Each structure stands twice: as structure tokens, then as C-alpha cells.
Amino acid sequence: MQIDKIDRAWRGAERCKHCAIRHLVLFSDLTHEDFDRIHQPIDDMEFEPGQRLYYQGENISSVYTIRAGLIKLVQHLPNGDRRIVRLLSQGDLAGLESLNGQVADHDAVCLDLVQVCRLPVSLIQRLQKETPNLHQGLINRWQKALSGADNWITRLSTGKARQRVARLLLLLDQASTDDFFFLPTREDMGAMLGITTESTSKATAEFRRLGLLKKLGQNRAWIDAEALQQQFC
């Protein structure tokens, strides 16, 4: 597997100040003086599809703020079962549990080309002591993750298989900025919904026959959100 690229040009916070998506990331509320408190390099990293930011059980010492791409959080059970418990995209944080000194709760696996900034826990903790401006950002992201998890339970782990698939497609569609959205493999969709690959495939195939779902390329798709919502939710 190819090693992830690290662009170490981001020394200190010089480029953070001018980050194109600063309004979306954790540092959005920092002031100019706050940025001057960042004395250590922040690594800008890129990962290929399939690469992992970290593994479940790994002792991680950084939080990752996601600049681009899509990441799945996979949780394994002792008996071999596994479940995808969340998807992360632009503006989200991966590895939040490191702020409590816990080991990683999940594998963080890239679904497509992913760009992140790696923020050492020590930096976050120091900033927290020196400025209150990080707080609300952390709180917001924690809350977003939590309400995402709740929705995952209520919408994606409840009801019949077709219904769950429909809800997942709607969720992926809403999260997308353009008309199309990232369509995971049937296996991954199954792991998100707690159903088998075959059941997922049967549902998407049916939607496609009804003209409610169209595939474009291999990982992109379009849905008729209105119709899907009405007929299957």
C-alpha cells in the first residue's frame, strides 16, 4: 500500500490562517492572536482509498480534521461481526476519543481520496487552556457526531431492508454538494445498515429498475429523492 503523502510545508499556523475552508474546520473561531499560539507544525496529509488513518485499539495522539473526501468508521466485535457506525466528511473530526486519552474506537478507513490536517492532542489541549475560542467548535463537532450516531440508529438500523437502503441513499444525497453523490459498495452499505450485501443489492437493483436510482461512473449515483422518500420511507 502506498505511503500517505505528508506536505510538511505547513509550518506553524501560517497557512492555517489562509486555509480556503477555514470556516468549516475546527479552527474557524480562532483569532489572529490565537494562531500565533500555534508553535508546532501541522501536517497536511493525503490518503488513497482503502488506506487507514488509524486502527481500532491503536493509541492515537492526534485528531484529524477532514478537508476533503469521505471516511468510514468501522467497529469490530470480538466475534468477528463488524459495523460501519459513521461517515465523516469535510469539516468533521476523526479520532476525537484521543482527547480523552482513549485508544481508537474504530478503524478510520478512506473511501475515496482524502485530505486531512493532523492536529496533535497536545496542541489542542494547550490551545484549550490558552483560549476559549476552540470550545464551541469542539462542542459543535461532538454534538454533530452524536446526533449522527443517533440518526444512524433510528434511520439506518430500524425497519425493513429496502427502507434502510432508501434512507441511506437519501442521507448520502443530502450530504452531497452537487447533484450526484458517492455510492459505497454494496458490502459497505450492508455494513452500515446491518443487512447482507445481497439484500442491499436487491434493493438498489429494484430502485434502479424503477428509475429512482441511476449510476454514473462506478462510485457516483443520482436519485429521485422525492419519489424515493415517498415510496419507501
Place this chain on the structure above:
Amino acid sequence: MQIDKIDRAWRGAERCKHCAIRHLVLFSDLTHEDFDRIHQPIDDMEFEPGQRLYYQGENISSVYTIRAGLIKLVQHLPNGDRRIVRLLSQGDLAGLESLNGQVADHDAVCLDLVQVCRLPVSLIQRLQKETPNLHQGLINRWQKALSGADNWITRLSTGKARQRVARLLLLLDQASTDDFFFLPTREDMGAMLGITTESTSKATAEFRRLGLLKKLGQNRAWIDAEALQQQFC
């Protein structure tokens, strides 16, 4: 339904300082000086089983720290489906979403006799500005809620019905301090696991026939955790 009792004797933080379970609640890390920053009354409240702390969609302006009892968080979908997404007990916080100015994500319903302290959001926010000692407590509780939600997905919403019931019983057992634990109604257990009341009943009945589960009183039960774990997880 009986009105909840509010013991308004807790003026300011006088009694907070001497709270018997202070080491378990949000204010555990506050210093003596910090307590002096609390200038408003903190209500000590008691709720009967079945009463709600708040409703999904309600605009809440307080967080509740749980001193005793068990609370279920119930989330409703537009189509009428509903799911219990979490259980809260001593030391947990209910209504965290109010800190982001959001309306309540769930109904918070008491399962047994519940005692809470009501902490106004304005108080939390002021304390956050004035002292850093609240932070870690908030972070810890948010993280606990999040990892609880993840487990709910992976352990309680995955696999066959009997397996889920077994995992739920083990979880309830572990959370308990004594040999026995609170056994929810079959209906509630079903709503936690995403299965029907009847399926839940068939599973518990089977465990009981095998001598792995014994009921005591109506809401209390005992399990042979070892055997249950080995045979059904």
C-alpha cells in the same frame, strides 16, 4: 400524572460543594473558588417512572445531571417508528444538545424513580468562560455518550434477535452496582434492539428456561453473565 418535586433548598452552590456524589457529576473538577462563581439556584428535582424531563423538538434551556435512576432517550421518526437510542444513569448528562442551542433530539423518559440536578445552559456557558475546569468533564461525558451510541449500533443493532437480547442483558448487568439489575419491559427492550416485543419475550423466556435469567420482583433480574456470554454472543 404527579408533578415533579423541586427542592429549592439548593440555593447557589452551597450544597453542591458537599454533594455526596460530586465525584461522579459534571462539577467534579471545580475548585472552591469555582463554586463561588455559581450565583444562581440549582434545582434538585425528582421524577416518577414514566415522567419526561423534556420532549423531542422542545426548546430546552437546561442540562440535567443524573444523581439517581435510569432514563431512556427515545427518538421518533416522521413515519411513527421510534427507537430508544441510549440509556442514561448516575453521572450522565441529559439534554447536552441544548449547549448548541438545538432543540431536544429525543424524549427523555424516566424508567424508575429519578433524581437530577437542573443546570441552566446560561450557567454552564458562564462557567466555561470563567474557568477551564468544566471542560474535561464535558468532553468526557460527550465522549461517553458517543461511544455508548457506537456500541448501541454495533452490539445492540447487529446480529440475530437472541444475540441482541443477550448483549442488552449483559450491558444492563455490567452497568449495575449490585448483583441484580433493572430489567426494562419487553416493549422497551424491543425498542432498544430494533425487534418486536414478541421476539424479545421469546428470547428472555428461553434464557429463563435455561436458568440463565431470573426475575426478582418485577423490574429486577439476575443473569448468569458467563454462560449467557458464551452461549449467545
Place this chain on the structure above:
DNA sequence: CGCGCAATTGAGTTATATCAAATACGGTGG
């Protein structure tokens, strides 16, 4: 062009939901 993996499809099996009935249980009032 063909190889390999992913996706689709179908047939048969199993698990769960559904519906209905019977039983147990707690709480109330006589």
C-alpha cells in the same frame, strides 16, 4: 482481450414479524 472482483439474480432455508389467544401479574376496591 481476458482476468478478477463486484454486483446481480435466483432458489431454498431460516429467522423474524404478524396476528391471535391464553396466561400471569400488579394494583385496586370491596
Place this chain on the structure above:
DNA sequence: CCACCGTATTTGATATAACTCAATTGCGCG
């Protein structure tokens, strides 16, 4: 204290949905 009522639970029969297994098709990539 006991009888009764309403609710929760258990149980069984049947229908339905999902899983499992196997075979086929489709598709991207070398």
C-alpha cells in the same frame, strides 16, 4: 384478605422477509 380488572407477558400458528448458497453477469483494469 381476596376477587377482580387491566395491562404486560408468554405462547403458538402462519405469513413474510431476510439470509445463505450458488451461479451468472457486468465492469474496470492491466
